[in-house]
Amino acid sequence: MNIHEYQAKALFEKFGVPVPKGAPAKSAAEFDAALASLPEGAVMVKSQIHAGGRGKGTFTDGFKGGVKFCPTKAEAKEKAGKMLGNTLVTLQTGPAGRKVQTVYFTQASDIKKEYYLAILLDRATSRPVIVASTEGGVEIEKVAHDTPEKIHKVFVDPAYGLADFQVRDLIFKLGFAGPEAKNAAKLIRNLFTCFWETDASMVEINPLITTPTGEVLALDGKVSFDDNALFRHPEIVALRDLNEEDPKEVEASKAELSYIALDGNIACLVNGAGLAMSTMDIIKHFGGTPANFLDVGGGASREQVVAAFKIILGDKNVKGILVNIFGGIMDCNVIAQGIVDAVKEVGLKLPLVVRLEGNNVVAGKATLAASGLKLVSGDTMADAAQKIVKLVAA
């Protein structure tokens, strides 16, 4: 689960990670109060969407820049009015962009130097890793690729936690000195506590800045959480913004289906994540394009199959459907009945290819054949994929 920058910064503050003074606004009526809470002087206005590249983004009405520096509060109010309710397109949003439903005003900071700081899971060591660099405010992937020596990593032993010597080492490597060093060390320790105690899967500050007066501040904040751990963090679940999620994906999660919308035209309905991924792959292999990833789970019920069909058909790009079920434990006949019911219930007009294999498959295939539905049967994954690609192309 992801949260907005303004929510991340509120979380940072709670854990003692300093951030510039700021206030969010969800409507134009809230602009004055939000701006009044900030000290006089320059203000940053920041569009709040769950995607990066906001500063370089363009709104669909042609207004440029989802993050603006404004010398005065009056100008900040004007710019915020142009952003709120407008749709921002960035490199990460896709061409449709995201509607800005919250703007965030922050006090503009004097920047002495920019750094990069993040904490995430390192899969190879199964430990949290702190990643830091003196090259902040730029794309960290580019820094890692061009100048890997400027990326510093600290692996944290979960048995001991983050050790003081590790923090000191990192501080020296980043070149902090004097009061800055002390402030940065405290910030790093507090950010790690924030990461660990909230079950975050990633916290990222880019840029982390120093100011001429020796402060160390998180100028931006990106946090995502481990979905599996949300059950023990109701306060974090409350931060979820459904506006930032695909409505079909939200619908699917309610039915305990795992669904991800893609931009192709052949929908897939599959049991198991690995098989679902490879069903998408085989469609592509035979020249089609998958419209979605959809995993109905290892033991899908009839109701889930019906819900899955409804979600698939909510995507107007879909021109055909491929059902690929390997019924290991689950009875293929139950699934076949689910398919028949679903097709009748939703009044399916699109081509449908079904590949059933596994437990009680003979009865399952008989159920499909006896249903009188216009569907095509596929014997293997390859056979089924070729058939649906051909039907959709026709």
Add this chain to the structure above:
Amino acid sequence: MAILITPETKILIQGITGEFGARHTKLSLDYGTKVVAGVTPGKGGQFFEHGTHRVPIFNSVADAAKATGATVSAIFVPPPFAADAILECVDAGLDLAVAITEGIPIRDMVRVKRAMQGAKTRLVGPNCPGLVTPGSGPDSSGGCRIGIAPGYIHKRGHVGVVSRSGTLTYEAVYQLTVKNIGQTTCVGIGGDPVNGTSHLDVIKLFNADPETHGIILIGEIGGNAEVEAARWIKANCKKPVAGFIAGATAPAGRRMGHAGAIVGGAEDTAAAKIAVFKECGIEVAVTPSDMADALLRAAKAKGVTLS
């Protein structure tokens, strides 16, 4: 000799009285697996009954292991309690803990993995279908089935299968069985980013097992476990190996059902992993329908008989 488990292995089930655990315990008993104990705290002294089977239930893993000689546990307990269940197996000194549970918080697994360093117990999973060593009875019954895989699709034989995914493993096993090619052991290591046994760990076991003549290695996007295994194979494994990587069409940054199946960098894409497979002499299955055929090609090239 199969790997990790044999038809004689005695297993216990943690969470035997839960709906999910109970259903799969029955299927394992039907398959002929030696399920000798169940563990549900508070229900010690009761019995799990299925047909003529009467499996004693204990309050703790240590009690169950001591009383029955069980050396392997299948863990079906819900996610908030699963990490503790794994640690209990370590404390009881079991040989193997197989965590079927899906949805364990990553932080819990990070701590468990650290706690297991140097321990005798091996972990398979979590979020995995488990393991099957097929038996020699009808529909491979008489084997050892730990977890949730369908037993009947297997056939006793000489191919080792290792995969992160459940249904994709069944797909590969089924392709082999319909071609009359049996398996030594099929291992699902699970789809989570932090797990116990890795692809490489299983490959090493298959390589050392004289009964295993060929290997199917099934991977996914995300992480570098498949690459690590492939490089080891190139240097150390003489047996024919076929590989498949799922997720070529998955968009970057999106989690595809398995928490581990997410593309983060240039090295963990399907294309990058397939390129390493080829470079390491692994016969790549072009599509998931091609997994058994790919192994046959690899075996033919090395002059190895699989059946």
